[in-house]
Amino acid sequence: MVVPAPTFDAQKRSETNVVRAAETPVMEPLPLTPLEQFLLQCAGPQSPMVIRVVLRLTGDCQPDLYVQTLQRAIARHPLLSCRIQKINRQWCWMSGTPEPVVISRRSGSIFELESGTGSKFIDLTQSAGLHTSIAVLDDGVKVYLDVHHAASDGNGLRQVVIEWFHLYHCEVTGTPSKLPVIDPDRLLQRHRFPQPASIAPISMKQALRNFWATIRGRTSRWAAVGSGDRNALQPTSSHCVEIILSDEQGDQLRERMAAWEVKLNELVMVCTMSTFAELAPPGRMDHHVMVLNPVDMRMPSDRTLPATNRFGFAFMRRPRAECLNPVAILRGIHDEMTYVRSNYVGVEFIKGLATASKIPGGIDLFRRLGLFIPSIQWTSLGDVSRGSKRLMPWKDGMPISGNLQLATVTGFAPCVDDVPVSIATCETNRKITLTVRSSPRFLTMYETQKFAAMLVQSLCTFELPDDTCDVKRASAALTSGATDENESG
Numbered sequence: 001m002v003v004p005a006p007t008f009d010a011q012k013r014s015e016t017n018v019v020r021a022a023e024t025p026v027m028e029p030l031p032l033t034p035l036e037q038f039l040l041q042c043a044g045p046q047s048p049m050v051i052r053v054v055l056r057l058t059g060d061c062q063p064d065l066y067v068q069t070l071q072r073a074i075a076r077h078p079l080l081s082c083r084i085q086k087i088n089r090q091w092c093w094m095s096g097t098p099e100p101v102v103i104s105r106r107s108g109s110i111f112e113l114e115s116g117t118g119s120k121f122i123d124l125t126q127s128a129g130l131h132t133s134i135a136v137l138d139d140g141v142k143v144y145l146d147v148h149h150a151a152s153d154g155n156g157l158r159q160v161v162i163e164w165f166h167l168y169h170c171e172v173t174g175t176p177s178k179l180p181v182i183d184p185d186r187l188l189q190r191h192r193f194p195q196p197a198s199i200a201p202i203s204m205k206q207a208l209r210n211f212w213a214t215i216r217g218r219t220s221r222w223a224a225v226g227s228g229d230r231n232a233l234q235p236t237s238s239h240c241v242e243i244i245l246s247d248e249q250g251d252q253l254r255e256r257m258a259a260w261e262v263k264l265n266e267l268v269m270v271c272t273m274s275t276f277a278e279l280a281p282p283g284r285m286d287h288h289v290m291v292l293n294p295v296d297m298r299m300p301s302d303r304t305l306p307a308t309n310r311f312g313f314a315f316m317r318r319p320r321a322e323c324l325n326p327v328a329i330l331r332g333i334h335d336e337m338t339y340v341r342s343n344y345v346g347v348e349f350i351k352g353l354a355t356a357s358k359i360p361g362g363i364d365l366f367r368r369l370g371l372f373i374p375s376i377q378w379t380s381l382g383d384v385s386r387g388s389k390r391l392m393p394w395k396d397g398m399p400i401s402g403n404l405q406l407a408t409v410t411g412f413a414p415c416v417d418d419v420p421v422s423i424a425t426c427e428t429n430r431k432i433t434l435t436v437r438s439s440p441r442f443l444t445m446y447e448t449q450k451f452a453a454m455l456v457q458s459l460c461t462f463e464l465p466d467d468t469c470d471v472k473r474a475s476a477a478l479t480s481g482a483t484d485e486n487e488s489g
Contacts, residue, residue, distance in 0.1 A: 040084070053154070053381070124150065128151075149309070222276075250430055272376060274326040398429060
């Protein structure tokens with residue numbers, strides 16, 4: 001619940017106490033959770049496990065104040081300033097100082113696309129998990145947020161961004177802050193995912209059935225390129241392609257989501273499976289295209305929890321031959337994802353990690369079994385503007401922070417080792433961005449660009465159902481609930 005302060009001075013004193021509390025090492029040392037250990041072990045030279053978020057804002061900013069308020073926002077989220085250290089053969093979070101914010105000025109437009117070669121690597125033993133740089137350009141500000149996935153997920157970053165924008169707006173306008181109190185002690189329970197009272201627990205029989213449905217049959221693979229090509233780039237590099245969908249393309253997506261009554265998550269998933277089936281090197285068409293889809297597990301009560309990982313996993317599989325017709329598999333994928341969300345199934349993978357972590361070397365064995373290595377990854381990083389209406393004014397459908405207006409948000413999700421491609425979308429109210437990030441072990445830059453172009457084409461021209469009476473429904477209803485996330489931000 002948001003409780004506005006009675007006076008500006010009282011709010012400033014309260015906020016200062018909150019920041020100091022967040023900086024207090026109340027949890028040192030804090031062992032990594034099984035999920036954090038898993039994400040840390042997934043990181044390697046060719047899979048850095050770094051999420052990149054790019055923010056574009058139009059207007060003018062006050063650089064010193066912009067950096068200062070960002071630092072205050074980061075201070076509310078202790079894991080983003082921590083380093084890791086091995087204590088008694090167990091990795092633990094240790095309190096530390098945040099990384100310095102790099103700010104620069106250069107000519108150009110904030111709307112230049114972020115496509116090319118990415119090579120960001122974060123060593124959590126040497127630096128904090130969040131690295132930030134800010135570029136002041138001719139028409140606004142572009143912000144780059146890089147976070148190691150073991151420290152936080154995309155929705156954790158969204159939490160920080162909304163708080164930062166709010167703090168900066170309050171400083172520029174001289175208004176009191178309305179930020180809720182963050183409770184760092186809740187990090188002690190961040191590995192717990194209590195079953196909602198309204199949802200019955202999954203029975204052992206159903207859990208085994210779900211497990212078998214996830215691993216049965218051979219998984220379709222994208223063959224790696226020859227060793228000579230593999231070393232053409234640095235081992236930590238990846239190919240990155242960003243697409244900012246036009247208003248017309250966004251309307252085409254919403255038209256199809258309304259006609260089929262599905263979420264953006266499901267529409268992109270089937271088009272991703274179809275694009276993989278079309279473009280992957282020749283292989284068995286009865287092998288299954290397997291998509292790893294993170295599922296947000298945040299609850300309304302998590303508003304007081306600092307940024308961390310609060311997500312589960314869904315694995316969707318279809319024979320490659322069936323994926324060539326995305327219209328035929330959309331209804332089934334929609335029904336399965338509805339089952340996953342309504343029955344809290346996304347947490348089952350986390351429970352498996354927790355069980356494996358009780359055995360020495362269990363998580364490493366869990367990974368080496370390879371049962372859950374997908375053909376491809378797909379992530380909906382959500383809508384950064386959600387949850388901000390109570391904290392910032394809006395203009396023309398976009399949030400305002402001081403003299404800056406948010407224009408777009410783009411997320412690049414990392415590829416797990418041995419996975420060729422990772423796709424992600426972000427929404428900023430009605431603006432949609434899409435990214436494709438690939439491993440040079442599997443795809444060239446040209447192939448990555450081709451994959452992105454074909455995916456967008458598939459989304460915008462997706463066949464409409466025959467029984468649609470009015471496909472051009474009010475798309476405002478689709479803007480809320482287009483993704484799978486809780487509105488707990």
